[in-house]
Every structure is written in C-alpha cells, then in structure tokens.
Amino acid sequence: MTRERNGREAKSEQRDKKVTTKSLRLMKARGQRIVALTAYDFLMAELLDEAGVDVILVGDSAAMAVQGRHTTVSVTMEQMLYHSELVSSAVERALVVGDLPFMSYQINADEALRNAGRMVQEAHVEAVKLEGGKALCATITRIVEAGIPVMGHLGLTPQSIHKFGTYQVRATEPEEADEVRRDALALEQAGAFAIVLEKVPAALASEVSKSVSIPIIGIGAGGGCDGQILVSHDMLGLYSKFHPRFVRRYAELGSQMKEAFERYAKDVRAGDFPSERESY
Ligand code: KIV
Numbered sequence: 001m002t003r004e005r006n007g008r009e010a011k012s013e014q015r016d017k018k019v020t021t022k023s024l025r026l027m028k029a030r031g032q033r034i035v036a037l038t039a040y041d042f043l044m045a046e047l048l049d050e051a052g053v054d055v056i057l058v059g060d061s062a063a064m065a066v067q068g069r070h071t072t073v074s075v076t077m078e079q080m081l082y083h084s085e086l087v088s089s090a091v092e093r094a095l096v097v098g099d100l101p102f103m104s105y106q107i108n109a110d111e112a113l114r115n116a117g118r119m120v121q122e123a124h125v126e127a128v129k130l131e132g133g134k135a136l137c138a139t140i141t142r143i144v145e146a147g148i149p150v151m152g153h154l155g156l157t158p159q160s161i162h163k164f165g166t167y168q169v170r171a172t173e174p175e176e177a178d179e180v181r182r183d184a185l186a187l188e189q190a191g192a193f194a195i196v197l198e199k200v201p202a203a204l205a206s207e208v209s210k211s212v213s214i215p216i217i218g219i220g221a222g223g224g225c226d227g228q229i230l231v232s233h234d235m236l237g238l239y240s241k242f243h244p245r246f247v248r249r250y251a252e253l254g255s256q257m258k259e260a261f262e263r264y265a266k267d268v269r270a271g272d273f274p275s276e277r278e279s280y
Contacts, residue, residue: 019054019095021127021149021193027054027226028215034194034227036217037235040066040083044232045090053094055194055217057129057229058084060099060159065233072158073102077115080104084123097151098125102159105130109142116143116150129196131157133183137190144191152187154180155221156199169220171200181208188212196229197221199246220246 017023027034036055039045040062048056059065062083063075084098098119105112116128127149130136140150156170164170171177180200187195194215197205202222209216209225218225230247233239237252267273 018093021095024054024095024194024215024227025213028213034215034217036227036229037232038065038229039087039090039232042086042090045087045096048232049091049094054227055097055229056087056091056094057097057196058087058099058123058125059129059231060101061231061233065231065238071161073161075101077101077104077118081118081123084119084125088124095127096125097127097129098123100128100130105136105139106132109139112139113142113146113148116148117146120148127151127193129153131159133179134186137186140187140190140192149193150191151217152183152192152195153198154183154187154195154200155197155205158198167199169199169201171204177201177204180204181211184208184212184216188214197225220244 024034034054035052036057037048037053038057038059038061039048040058045056058080060072060075060080062079063069063072066083067075067079069075080099080101084096088096100112100115100119104115112130119125119128128143129151130140131153133152133154136152140152143150156167158167161167171180177200180197181204184195184197192214194217195212196217196219197208198218199220202224205216205218205221206224209218215226217227217229219229234242234244234247235250236254237249238254238257240254243249264273
C-alpha cells in the first residue's frame with residue numbers, strides 16, 4: 001500500500017515538474033530518456049501533456065499532417081505562429097518547442113532572431129527549432145544570446161528535400177557521417193540546447209549522442225539517442241498510406257475514425273440517428 005502510494009506520488013511529482021532546457025540536460029546526464037512528440041492543436045497538446053510527454057514540438061510537419069502537403073516547405077510563419085499558440089495555451093508541464101518554417105531563418109541572423117522572437121512573444125513557445133549545421137551556427141548563437149533556446153536538427157532535414165531529392169536514410173557514406181559528427185559539435189558550441197537527429201544509422205546516432213553534452217533526440221536514428229521523437233499523427237496510425245520502418249504505431253486511429261464516420265453515415269441514412277433518447 002505504502003509502496004503503491006509512493007509510486008503514485010513519484011509519478012505525480014514527475015508529472016508536475018515543469019520541463020525546462022536545463023532539466024533536459026540533467027535528464028541526459030542521469031541517463032533518463034527524453035520523450036518527445038509533435039502537436040499542432042490544443043486538444044492533442046493537452047493529451048500529450050497529461051500523458052507526461054517531456055517535449056512537445058509544434059513541427060513544420062503540420063504542412064503534411066494537417067495541411068495535406070507533400071513536403072514541409074510551404075508552411076508559413078503565420079501558420080506556425082497559429083499552431084504554436086494553440087499548443088502553448090494547452091501545455092502546463094512539457095517544454096514547448098516551435099519549429100521555425102522554411103525561409104524564416106535562412107536569409108540572415110536578424111530575420112531569424114525577429115522570427116524566433118515572434119514565436120516566443122506571440123505564440124508563447126519556450127524554444128525554437130531550426131534545421132542545419134555549421135552554416136547556421138552564427139544564427140543560433142545570435143538567437144540564444146537574445147535569450148531564446150534553440151534546438152538544432154541534423155541528418156535528414158526535410159526543409160532541404162528539393163536539394164536532396166529523397167527522404168531516404170542519410171549519412172550512410174563516411175563523408176556525410178563525418179559532417180554530422182562535426183555539425184553536432186558545432187551546434188553544441190553555438191549554444192543549441194538539444195539536437196533532433198533524423199534518419200541516420202543507429203551506430204552513428206549513438207556515437208554522436210555520446211560525443212556531446214546536450215541531448216540528442218532521435219527519429220529513425222535507433223535506440224542509442226538520449227530521447228525519441230515521432231510525429232504524433234504517424235504513431236497514432238492516422239495515415240494509412242505512410243508507414244516508414246522507424247514509426248511504431250501505437251494505435252490505428254485512421255481506420256477507427258473512418259469506421260466511425262461510416263457507421264454514423266449509415267445510421268443517419270437509415271433514420272436510426274438520432275433516437276428518441278438523443279432528442280429533446
Ligand atoms: O516537423 C517535425 O515534426 C519534425 C520532427 C520530425 C522532428 O521536425
């Protein structure tokens with residue numbers, strides 16, 4: 001009984017403690033794995049927060065998951081502000097990170113800082129994420145020096161899809177693997193508080209995780225990272241057309257939702273809905 005209560009207390013304490021960039025670093029130091037998922041709206045963010053997810057990323061994957069686009073490049077700053085504000089307003093414990101969309105930070109550091117600032121001031125996120133390695137370091141330092149934590153993103157960087165032409169696994173060749181190693185160190189040096197490492201070989205991701213003191217959050221990067229992130233819509237099985245190897249589906253909501261819509265349509269057409277009990 002006492003043990004059960006202690007367990008419950010420990011759990012609620014863990015749930016109550018606000019996640020910060022500092023606590024994420026401590027988690028890495030203690031070997032505690034970081035749990036991250038994406039959200040784009042209030043309801044999903046509230047559920048993730050209640051479930052004890054540590055980091056909620058308002059990803060530019062909103063372009064694909066919400067808007068039905070084939071890439072992330074079309075989502076705009078205004079749209080990311082909108083989604084990020086909805087998520088921030090729902091979250092109490094998790095760290096909320098807002099993705100800076102394509103072309104909101106690449107032009108120059110001034111524009112990047114202005115847009116990162118808008119994410120914090122208007123959408124109330126606690127950190128921003130941007131994609132890229134060494135070339136972005138001066139920009140990252142500028143944003144961090146202004147007081148805004150930055151999460152990096154290496155490996156498969158979806159905003160560069162037209163440059164690479166494919167979503168296949170990255171850094172399989174020694175030169176590109178070396179670039180990832182160098183970029184991770186450079187991002188840490190520039191002041192990034194964590195790095196998303198996407199779709200690279202597990203051995204490389206594990207090595208990179210050990211080489212830096214900031215958390216490496218993997219997606220399709222094996223189990224040796226300091227934490228894991230997935231797109232919530234993917235792990236919930238909301239898409240039936242898309243099932244990459246690195247996504248474990250924890251539900252099949254897409255088919256369940258479709259079945260519910262079909263049953264509703266059948267009931268309405270048959271005159272079975274609403275019933276007397278569902279009427280006034
Ligand atoms: O936009 C996004 O959802 C992301 C994750 C895939 C890490 O960048």
